[in-house]
């Protein structure tokens with residue numbers, strides 16, 4: 001069963017940006033891709049770079065360390081490397097507030 005928790009005001013995550021948030025002792029990133037919000041893990045699956053503060057463009061969160069783009073819908077950076085996948089979580093915006101369900105990472109899409 002989904003367990004949505006409030007994480008941040010939507011206007012604190014402008015389009016094209018990603019912000020780190022802490023929830024129940026774990027760090028996540030909330031990204032805004034032209035008004036669509038995504039919740040993912042905060043640590044980059046490559047070498048653990050901090051994805052908060054990264055740039056969001058063309059449906060991808062760009063890691064600030066090596067600039068690999070992580071597709072926010074699939075979690076992949078390269079379809080040829082399916083073992084490297086950024087965990088994604090269900091995220092909703094309600095009346096200007098962002099909520100996420102951190103209990104279950106999204107299934108593959």
Ligand code: FES
Pocket residue numbers: 044045046047048049063064065066067068
């Ligand atoms: S640490 Fe993120 S792409 Fe290398």
